Amino acid sequence: MNEMELLFKLARENIFSQFIESEEGLDGIEKALILLMTIA
């Protein structure tokens, strides 16, 4: 696992999972974050 993958995994497990339960929801917010950071 590379560092960026690890950072997003940590975000998923430590931040997003506090208010999103489903894997689908977690995938969705992670993709939205990646896309927004790409076009920032």
Added chain:
Amino acid sequence: MIDNTELYSKRVKRMKDAIELREPDRVPIFGLVDNWALSYNGTTLKEALADIEIEYQAYSKALTDFPFDAALAPGVTFPLNFVSSLGGGIYNNNMETVQIATGKSEIMSVDEYDDLIEDPLKFFRDVIIPRKHSIFQSGTTEEKFGKFANSISKFLEFGQSREMLIDRYKVEHGLPITTGATLFMPADIIMDYFRDFKGITSDIKRHPDKLAEACMSMLDVLVPYTFGSMMGKDPDSTYIQLFLHLPQFIRPKEFEKIYWPSFKKYINIFAAQGFKILILFEKNWEHLHEYLQELPKGSVIAFFEEDDLRVAKKKLGDNICIAGGLKTNNLYYSSKEECIDIAKGLVDDLAPGGGFVFSPDKVLVSANDARPENLKAVTEFITEYGIYK
């Protein structure tokens, strides 16, 4: 007196009728307003970014002093506090409007197209993001995560604040804010954020197949993102909003090969699901009208900046709703009477049969995009003259 719930429903229906190519009760007026709201209220971008209540005061004044039936955004359109926490991105935060700083967007080389095509999301995450954002460029993994967590809090704050603001416009003013998913098409992302204008111009000539393939592959990210953003939102009042840049610079044959296939596929996917798609066609698209005639019927509201709207209505009006009309030059430099004359001509020629929404020809960004008294005069004129009999 009409209450805000009823006013909101009436406005949503007015817009819906126009987009679905029926005659509404009157020509809808769209608030194509961004940072102009700040100068109109005497607020700086810095003040608005620091306090959401100040941001709301400024934008709500601009969006409710004029009789708009719907508006593009509830406040500052880009999450600048989030971008700033990442290290600044490609935006210049020292301006009074949101501006891209020049010379910062060529961060992908031509030989990386295969990696982008193979897995766009992975390419964004592992290649583009660490190249672009300084918080990932130094320190231990633990330190990087600390900064990243701070950025994520800004990202979540922005999303929540937009939803809260949209709800306030509905409840306090009966005004629909149409922003659902706001997005760029693949070739525009490649131009604006990966390859810059110089890079993509070269790619169009020398690597058109790779560029077209990358555009199609990026739909694997953009389509799920859009579905996620629109989830749970009312498709009659909330639209997918697209801002298109590249086609103004390219020839029809290049458009057909590079831009059109992924763009058309994207539009067709969401139109088939009943979503409305608001598109800002930047600059002039008259050389591409032949393609736009294939857009699905009754799903698209098309804001044209420089196209002759009478030509657009004639060529495209059977399929898509035409929006725009009053040039920002006129809104700023002409008299009230001249602006009203122009607006009258637009209603006379474009309103019959429906499928027309009145607005400025460009998003109002800076103070000199419109004089308030002119905007007031034309919008109030439309509320009377634009009634369908």
